[in-house]
Amino acid sequence: MLKLIISYIVGLVFGVGIMISGMANPAKVLNFFDIAGTWDPSLAFVMGGALAITVFGYRFVLKQPAPRLADTFHLPTRQDVDLPLVAGSAVFGIGWGIAGFCPGGAIPALGTGRVEVFVFIAALLAGILTAKALRRRNRAAAAV
Amino acid sequence: METSFTPLLSLGGGLLIGLAAVLSMAFLGRIMGATGILAGFLAPSDLSDWSWRAAMIAGMVSGPLVVTLFTGTAPDIAVPVTTPMLLIGGFLVGIGVTFGGGCTSGHGVCGMARVSPRSIVATAIFMIACFATVYVVRHMVGL
Numbered sequence: 001m002l003k004l005i006i007s008y009i010v011g012l013v014f015g016v017g018i019m020i021s022g023m024a025n026p027a028k029v030l031n032f033f034d035i036a037g038t039w040d041p042s043l044a045f046v047m048g049g050a051l052a053i054t055v056f057g058y059r060f061v062l063k064q065p066a067p068r069l070a071d072t073f074h075l076p077t078r079q080d081v082d083l084p085l086v087a088g089s090a091v092f093g094i095g096w097g098i099a100g101f102c103p104g105g106a107i108p109a110l111g112t113g114r115v116e117v118f119v120f121i122a123a124l125l126a127g128i129l130t131a132k133a134l135r136r137r138n139r140a141a142a143a144v
Numbered sequence: 145m146e147t148s149f150t151p152l153l154s155l156g157g158g159l160l161i162g163l164a165a166v167l168s169m170a171f172l173g174r175i176m177g178a179t180g181i182l183a184g185f186l187a188p189s190d191l192s193d194w195s196w197r198a199a200m201i202a203g204m205v206s207g208p209l210v211v212t213l214f215t216g217t218a219p220d221i222a223v224p225v226t227t228p229m230l231l232i233g234g235f236l237v238g239i240g241v242t243f244g245g246g247c248t249s250g251h252g253v254c255g256m257a258r259v260s261p262r263s264i265v266a267t268a269i270f271m272i273a274c275f276a277t278v279y280v281v282r283h284m285v286g287l
Contacts, residue, residue, distance in 0.1 A: 003171075003172070007172065007200040007203065008200065010164050010168045010172070011202065012210060013163055016160055017162075018157065019208050021156070021157020021158055025147070025221045027145050033274050033277075034279070040146075040147045044154075045152075046155070049159040049162060050253045053166060055257045057170075067170060070174075076245075076260065088245065089240065089244040089265070089266040090269050095233045095234065096248075096270065097274040098232055099234055103178035103237065104247060107205065112221055122231075123230065123234025123235045124235070126234075126238060127238015129186070135243070
């Protein structure tokens, strides 16, 4: 139960941060990327603030033997840069530039009840499930 | 559509996002990445793996309500794109973050903070792709 309460609080802190930062507001997100037009550099401060806390916080936390409520730290171990990483990130950037929402911006924005957010999330989920199905098929083909 | 420059609010929001990332690692041992949380929520390994993800997503969705309670006004959201753009963009984001293994929160904040080579490459690519896309959409296509 404690793990669920902490998870909720972590999500809430993230959600409040996203909402006040402007990351859930496509007008602001797209303006950050529109240097040639109605440029709004605000979002650089989001990334700066988040990184400042995380760089120092992780340095302290990852020195602990284990997380408080779990057995181990689940850290990605891969170091190689491969085609799915490069192509996937490029496709993500293109989609972000078209819609103005990223996943971490859109999930908290669901709480506003705005229909545009639900439209985006529905398409996002369709994309995730399609990509998973494609990946399964590629793996199955590679295994034959 | 013009938006006003909000360095303090954006910095404050960024600090909270960072705090959430640190708390997630300290208590749950988990990267605070929206893509990873969502992927595991859709295909959990067991019930306890699903339940903490569901609780975290519920917390995220409560964000706007809590902001409204504290400030007295609903968070400002303007969507200057059409429904087809939301659908196409959303679908591409879903494909891209799944193959790319993360998005702005997972690669851009958590991975960059760990100086992960994969995250640094991913973040550079999706930022450049987004700058280029916005330029094409707004200044060449004229939407």
